Amino acid sequence: MENPSRNEIKNVLDQAKTIAVVGLSPNPSRTSYVVSEAMKRAGYRIIPVNPLADTVMGEKSYARLSDIPEKVDIVNVFRRSEFLEDIADEFMKIDCPVFWTQLNVIDENVFNRLTDAGVTVIMDRCIKVEYAILK
Template sequence: MTFENPDRSQIKQVLESSKTIAVVGLSDNPDRTSYMVSEAMQAKGYRIIPVNPNASSILGETSYATLQDIPEHVDIVNVFRRSEYTPDISRAAVEIKANTIWLQLGVWNDEAAQIAIDGGLTVIMDRCIKVEDSILLPNKA
């Protein structure tokens, strides 16, 4: 069976019901896409939790080495890593009982999607969370 992303109304529902986004691969370099996207999402009111083992804090938030190190519930695991790394990230997202795994634009992995679906998570792949949020929730601040 071929994976299909949720439709726009379902994606809107995911965004509306989410407050906390763990960003796997969030760079502490302001010139990187992961930083710019996360900064914009933070400005719209989402709590951003960096997952980067090489940084102590990013965007004013404590950075964690792994998803399992985060001491609170995560609504969305947003992934800025290459596709081949995503199955393990999906396993971790299932383990921490996240609601959604979101693979950023250009990131797609059918195995990762199946792991997350089997674990009860909503899966969104090859989409930019900032673009979707801007389109679907333009007045959220």
């Protein structure tokens, strides 16, 4: 598993406008909230994907990726690695070019499957940290 280069990641972040965040918690002390809030402040539209919350950060939350009625540029995953297979299955139902998982969220099979399908896959990287380094 080899992530795209920093330059490729910068291009992903430069082109993206909308980020669907799988596992975005409504709790402001959780990492998913802190990271997503920072990305929202940086100008990205954040779409929460959390079946247990109606809204997160003032945005309507969706139970599944396929419930989102608009185009998504990046899917950012804040779930444990064992959930990635199911999330990848759901991801393949939508038209999104980038599948991104946060630190310590890794599944080689998912990485290879999505990469083979032409998806840009970034695993085990914090989107907030990458944004701070590259901007």
